[in-house]
Amino acid sequence: MNILHLRDNRQRGLHWSKPRARPIETLPVPDTLYIPISHWQQTTAELLVTTGSTLYKGQPLTRSYNHNVIITHASSSGEVIDISDNRIAIKTDGRDEVSDELTKTTDSLSRQEITDIAHRNGLTGQGGAGFPLARKIASLPQQPQLLLVNAAECDPDIHCDDALIQAYAPLVVESVLTIAEACEIDRVVIGIENDKTRSIEQLQQAMARQTARQNIELVTIPSQYPSGAENILLQLCTSEQPGPHESLASAGILSMNIATCYAMGQAVFNGMPPISRITTVVTPDGRHRNFKLLTGTPVNHILDYVAYERPIASIEQEVPLHVTQGGRMMSEALDTQAVITQQSNCITISNTKGVQSSVPCIRCGACSDICPVRLMPQHLHKAATHFDAQQLDNLNVDRCIECRCCDVVCPSAIPLTAQFIQAKEHKHRQNNEQIAADLAKQRYDKRQRRLQKERSGKRRTSLKEKAAPATPQSRKDLIAQALKRSAKKKPNDAADNGSSH
Amino acid sequence: MNTPTERSVSDVMLLVLLALLPGFCVFLYLTGWGGVINCMIAIVTALIAEAVAVRLRHGSVRITLTDYSAVVTAILLALCLPPLLPWWIVSLATLFAILLAKQVYGGLGQNLFNPAMAGYALVLISYPLDLSTWLTLPEGFSMSLSDALSIVFSGGLSQSEQYDALTGATALSRLYDLNLQSVDLAQLAPEISGTFGARYSEWLNLAFLIGGLALVFLKVITWHLPVALIAGVATCDLLIGGPYPDLTFHLFGGATMLCAFFIITDPVSAPAGNRARLIFGFFTGLLIYLIRSFGSYPDSAAFAVLLMNCCVPMLDRLDNHINSRPTR
Amino acid sequence: MTGIAVITILAVIIGAILGYASSWFPADNDSLVEKIDRLLPQTQCAQCGYPGCRPYAEALANGDAEIDQCPPGGSEGIAALAALLDRKVIPLNPQYGVEKPLSVAVIREAECIGCTLCIKACPVDAIIGAPKLMHTVIYDHCTGCELCLPPCPVDCIDLVSDV
Numbered sequence: 005m006n007i008l009h010l011r012d013n014r015q016r017g018l019h020w021s022k023p024r025a026r027p028i029e030t031l032p033v034p035d036t037l038y039i040p041i042s043h044w045q046q047t048t049a050e051l052l053v054t055t056g057s058t059l060y061k062g063q064p065l066t067r068s069y070n071h072n073v074i075i076t077h078a079s080s081s082g083e084v085i086d087i088s089d090n091r092i093a094i095k096t097d098g099r100d101e102v103s104d105e106l107t108k109t110t111d112s113l114s115r116q117e118i119t120d121i122a123h124r125n126g127l128t129g130q131g132g133a134g135f136p137l138a139r140k141i142a143s144l145p146q147q148p149q150l151l152l153v154n155a156a157e158c159d160p161d162i163h164c165d166d167a168l169i170q171a172y173a174p175l176v177v178e179s180v181l182t183i184a185e186a187c188e189i190d191r192v193v194i195g196i197e198n199d200k201t202r203s204i205e206q207l208q209q210a211m212a213r214q215t216a217r218q219n220i221e222l223v224t225i226p227s228q229y230p231s232g233a234e235n236i237l238l239q240l241c242t243s244e245q246p247g248p249h250e251s252l253a254s255a256g257i258l259s260m261n262i263a264t265c266y267a268m269g270q271a272v273f274n275g276m277p278p279i280s281r282i283t284t285v286v287t288p289d290g291r292h293r294n295f296k297l298l299t300g301t302p303v304n305h306i307l308d309y310v311a312y313e314r315p316i317a318s319i320e321q322e323v324p325l326h327v328t329q330g331g332r333m334m335s336e337a338l339d340t341q342a343v344i345t346q347q348s349n350c351i352t353i354s355n356t357k358g359v360q361s362s363v364p365c366i367r368c369g370a371c372s373d374i375c376p377v378r379l380m381p382q383h384l385h386k387a388a389t390h391f392d393a394q395q396l397d398n399l400n401v402d403r404c405i406e407c408r409c410c411d412v413v414c415p416s417a418i419p420l421t422a423q424f425i426q427a428k429e430h431k432h433r434q435n436n437e438q439i440a441a442d443l444a445k446q447r448y449d450k451r452q453r454r455l456q457k458e459r460s461g462k463r464r465t466s467l468k469e470k471a472a473p474a475t476p477q478s479r480k481d482l483i484a485q486a487l488k489r490s491a492k493k494k495p496n497d498a499a500d501n502g503s504s505h
Numbered sequence: 506m507n508t509p510t511e512r513s514v515s516d517v518m519l520l521v522l523l524a525l526l527p528g529f530c531v532f533l534y535l536t537g538w539g540g541v542i543n544c545m546i547a548i549v550t551a552l553i554a555e556a557v558a559v560r561l562r563h564g565s566v567r568i569t570l571t572d573y574s575a576v577v578t579a580i581l582l583a584l585c586l587p588p589l590l591p592w593w594i595v596s597l598a599t600l601f602a603i604l605l606a607k608q609v610y611g612g613l614g615q616n617l618f619n620p621a622m623a624g625y626a627l628v629l630i631s632y633p634l635d636l637s638t639w640l641t642l643p644e645g646f647s648m649s650l651s652d653a654l655s656i657v658f659s660g661g662l663s664q665s666e667q668y669d670a671l672t673g674a675t676a677l678s679r680l681y682d683l684n685l686q687s688v689d690l691a692q693l694a695p696e697i698s699g700t701f702g703a704r705y706s707e708w709l710n711l712a713f714l715i716g717g718l719a720l721v722f723l724k725v726i727t728w729h730l731p732v733a734l735i736a737g738v739a740t741c742d743l744l745i746g747g748p749y750p751d752l753t754f755h756l757f758g759g760a761t762m763l764c765a766f767f768i769i770t771d772p773v774s775a776p777a778g779n780r781a782r783l784i785f786g787f788f789t790g791l792l793i794y795l796i797r798s799f800g801s802y803p804d805s806a807a808f809a810v811l812l813m814n815c816c817v818p819m820l821d822r823l824d825n826h827i828n829s830r831p832t833r
Numbered sequence: 834m835t836g837i838a839v840i841t842i843l844a845v846i847i848g849a850i851l852g853y854a855s856s857w858f859p860a861d862n863d864s865l866v867e868k869i870d871r872l873l874p875q876t877q878c879a880q881c882g883y884p885g886c887r888p889y890a891e892a893l894a895n896g897d898a899e900i901d902q903c904p905p906g907g908s909e910g911i912a913a914l915a916a917l918l919d920r921k922v923i924p925l926n927p928q929y930g931v932e933k934p935l936s937v938a939v940i941r942e943a944e945c946i947g948c949t950l951c952i953k954a955c956p957v958d959a960i961i962g963a964p965k966l967m968h969t970v971i972y973d974h975c976t977g978c979e980l981c982l983p984p985c986p987v988d989c990i991d992l993v994s995d996v
C-alpha cells in the first residue's frame with residue numbers, strides 16, 4: 005500500500021519571485037494622529053488624558069490591569085483635541101518631543117518583568133493577528149521549549165520585515181536573546197526565507213557578535229506562500245507539529261514575529277513603546293516601498309503622499325483608489341477612516357477592484373494539490389455550500405489556516421476561503437448553541453426529578469400535617485406583606501405594573 | 506480579495522484546445538473535408554445546445570459559452586467520429602453529450618459522465634454500421650468539399666453510391682473482424698500494422714501524445730492519469746497478450762492516446778486525488794484492453810471511460826478518507 | 834404468464850412479511866424522542882403548548898403535534914425537524930408565537946422583593962435567591978423563555994437581547 009502513498013513531504017504552497025526589499029523611507033508627521041482605544045469584551049482601557057492635555061512622544065494614553073486590553077501611547081508630541089469612544093485625536097506640534105518618563109532597562113529580566121514590560125508598552129503581535137504579547141508570554145507553561153522567531157513574510161507584496169532586518173539586525177538579535185533569557189527558553193530558532201540573502205547576512209553578523217550568549221539557530225526555508233504561517237513555519241524549522249486543538253503557546257512554543265521582537269527590544273532598551281512600525285506600501289503602479297510610519301497615521305495621509313508623486317494627469321483623472329491591508333493574500337479592505345496600527349504590515353493602494361465572477365467547481369483538484377495543510381477544498385466547498393456540519397468536521401475544516409492558496413489556483417474563481425471562514429463560524433455558533441441547550445436540558449431534567457421528589461415527599465408530610473394547626477401566616481400573606489413593603493419603597497412605580505415587555 | 510485566479514476555466518480549456526492542435530491537424534489530414542464538416546456540425550450544435558440549456562436554467566449565456574467547455578466537448582466528440590457521417594448522427598451525439606450528459610446534471614462541473622464519451626457511446630450503440638464505416642483513410646482531402654457535403658446531408662457514407670470505393674476499416678475493426686474468423690493473427694501483421702503502431706491511427710496517436718505531453722508540462726493535467734492508463738494497457742498486454750498485436754499496436758491504435766491525455770483527464774468526470782487518479786487510469790486502461798480484445802465492439806475507450814466514471818464518487822471517498830486522517 | 838404470476842406471488846409474500854415485521858418490531862420510539870429532543874432548543878418555554886421541550890418531542894414522536902409549534906427553534910429548527918421526521922418544511926405557526934432574537938431575562942435587583950415566585954417558574958434553574966432577599970438571573974443559564982415574567986408581582990424582570 006505504501007507505493008500508493010504518493011504524498012511527498014514537500015511543503016506545498018505558491019511560488020512567486022520576490023524583488024529585494026527597498027530601504028526604509030519616512031513620511032512627514034501628519035497633522036492629526038488618531039490613536040485607537042482598546043476594548044476587550046466589556047472592559048475598556050482607563051483614559052489618562054483629557055481633551056487639551058499636552059502630550060509627548062511615547063507617553064501612555066491609557067491604563068489597564070487586564071492583559072487583554074492594549075495600552076496605547078502618543079506617537080508624537082502635541083495636544084489632545086478630541087476623545088471619542090474608540091479613538092483619541094492628537095493635533096501634532098511637529099516638534100516630536102520625546103517624553104522624559106520612559107524607563108530603560110539594562111539588567112537581565114525575569115519572566116514577570118518582561119510580561120510587565122510587554123503589557124505596559126502595549127505590545128501586540130505585529131504579524132497581523134495582533135494578539136497581546138503579555139498574554140502570550142503569560143500563557144506559556146513553566147518550562148517553554150522553543151522561541152520561534154518568524155522572519156518569513158511569505159506574502160509576495162510584503163517586504164517590511166526584510167527592510168527591518170537589514171536596518172536593525174543587531175537590536176533584533178539582542179532583543180531575541182533577551183526574550184529567550186527572560187522566559188528561560190533554551191532553544192531559539194529564527195526562520196527566514198532563503199532568498200533574503202542580505203538579511204541573512206546581517207543576522208549572521210549580528211549573531212557572531214553575541215556568541216557569548218545563547219546560541220541561535222538560523223533556519224532558512226524555501227520562499228513560498230504560506231510558509232510564514234505559524235504552524236507551517238514550525239514544521240519547516242523543527243519538523244514538529246502541535247496537536248490539532250492545541251495552541252502553540254500552550255505547547256511551550258513562543259512564536260514571535262521578528263518585528264515584534266524589534267518592538268520588544270525598543271521597549272526594553274530604549275523604553276520606547278511601539279509607536280511606529282515599518283509598513284510596506286504597494287502603490288497603484290505595483291511598486292512597493294517601505295515606510296516607517298507612526299501608529300495612528302491616517303491611511304489618507306499616506307495616500308496623499310503617494311498621490312503627489314503620481315504624474316499630474318493621473319491625479320486629475322480621479323481614479324477611485326481601493327486601499328487594502330495585509331498584503332496580496334490576506335488582504336482586507338480598509339475604509340477612509342483607517343489608521344496605521346501595530347498590525348499594519350502592508351498597505352496596498354490599487355485602482356482596480358479585483359472582482360471575478362465565479363463558475364461552478366470543475367473538480368480539477370488544483371486546490372487540494374496546493375493546500376498547505378492538505379485539506380480537500382473541493383469537498384469542503386460542497387459541504388460548506390449545503391452546510392453539512394458532519395462532513396465539514398470529517399474534512400477537518402477547522403484545520404484550514406485561511407491562507408487563500410486555494411482561491412488563487414481555483415480556475416473557477418470560487419471564493420473558497422471566505423466560504424470556509426463562514427462555515428467555521430457557523431459551525432462554532434451551532435456548537436455553542438448545542439452545548440448551551442444540552443446544559444439547559446440537564447438542568448430541566450434535574451429540576452423535573454426534584455419536583456417529582458418534592459411532590460411525593462409533600463404528600464407524605466401533608467398527611468402528617470393534617471393534625472397540626474395551620475400555620476398562622478400562609479404564603480399568600482407573606483407576599484402581600486412584601487408587596488406592601490415594596491409599594492412603600494417606590495410609591496410612584498405602582499401604576500405601571502402592567503406589561504413590561 | 507484582490508488576487509485574480511492564476512488560470513481560469515477558460516484558460517484551461519483554451520490550453521486543452523491548443524494541445525489538441527497537432528492531433529487535430531493529423532485527423533484532418535486523414536479525414537479531409539469529412540472531418541472538417543463533422544467538427545463544424547459538432548461545435549455549432551454544442552454551442553446552440555449549451556446556450557439554450559443555460560437560458561432555460563436562467564444562467565448567464567455569455568459566461569457559460571466563454572468557458573469553452575462546450576467547444577472542447579464538441580471537438581473531442583468529433584475526433585472520435587468517422588468522417589462523412591450523416592449530419593444528424595453528429596448532431597444527435599452532440600446534443601446528447603451537452604444536454605443529457607452535462608446540462609441535466611446541472612451544467613459545468615456537475616456531470617457524472619464524460620459528456621463526449623456519453624454522446625459517442627449513444628451513437629455507437631444506435632448506429633453501429635455508420636460508426637464503423639471509415640473513409641479509406643489516406644484519401645483525405647482528395648474528395649471535394651461539395652461531394653463531402655452532399656454525402657453528409659444525404660444520409661451519410663453508408664447510403665452513398667460511392668460506398669464501396671471509399672470505405673475501409675480501421676485497423677482495430679479489421680482486427681476485430683478477422684478475429685471472429687479465427688485466422689492466425691500473426692499473418693495479419695502487414696495488413697493492419699503501420700510503421701510502429703496500428704496502421705494510420707499510429708500518427709494520430711503520436712500527435713495526441715505530443716499534445717498531451719505539452720499539457721502535462723504546462724501543469725494543466727498531472728501525469729498520473731495518462732501514465733496509469735498506459736500502465737493498465739501494458740499490464741494487460743503482458744499478462745494476456747499474444748505475440749501479435751503487440752503493445753505498440755495497442756498504445757498507438759484506436760483512441761488510446763486521445764483517451765489517456767484528453768478524455769479521462771477531463772477534471773469534472775475524473776477523480777481529484779492522485780491516488781484515485783492512478784487507480785482510475787489503470788482500470789480504464791485495463792478495460793480498454795479487455796473490451797478491445799474480448800468485447801463485441803472494435804474500440805472501447807468510450808465504454809471503458811463511462812464504466813470508470815461510475816466509480817469516481819467511490820474513488821473520491823478513498824482520497825477523502827486518507828486525507829482526513831490527522832497528520833502526524 | 835408464469836413470470837407475472839411468480840412476481841405477483843413474491844410481491845404478496847414479501848409485502849406480508851414486511852407488514853408483519855413492522856407491527857412486530859415497533860419503531861424505536863424512545864430513541865426517536867431523544868433525537869427530536871436534541872433538535873429542540875431546550876428553551877423550555879412551553880410556547881409549543883407542552884410543558885417543556887421533552888413533552889413536545891414525545892408528542893411529535895407520537896405524531897400528535899405539528900412541527901411548526903416551537904417559536905424559539907424558528908425556521909432553522911423546523912427545517913431540522915422536517916428533515917428528521919421526513920415531513921414538509923412549513924412556516925412557524927403564529928398561533929404559538931413568533932421567532933425572536935435570542936434574549937435573556939435580567940432582574941432589576943433594586944426592585945426585587947424576594948418573593949421566590951420566579952424561581953419556581955424558571956424551568957432551567959437559572960434564578961438564584963432566597964426568601965425576602967434579592968434574586969438574580971444566572972446569565973449563562975437563562976434560556977430566555979419568559980416564564981418568569983408573569984409571576985413576578987412587581988414586574989422587575991426585563992428581557993434584554995443577548996448580544
Ligand code: SF4
Nearest residue numbers: 375404405407408410
Ligand atoms: S483550504 Fe484553507 S488551508 Fe487549504 S489552501 Fe484553502 S485556505 Fe489554505
Ligand code: SF4
Nearest residue numbers: 365366368369371414
Ligand atoms: S480548484 Fe476550484 S474548480 Fe478546482 S477542484 Fe478546487 S474548487 Fe473546484
Ligand code: SF4
Nearest residue numbers: 876878879881886903
Ligand atoms: S416552544 Fe419552548 S418548550 Fe416548546 S419545544 Fe420550543 S423551546 Fe421547548
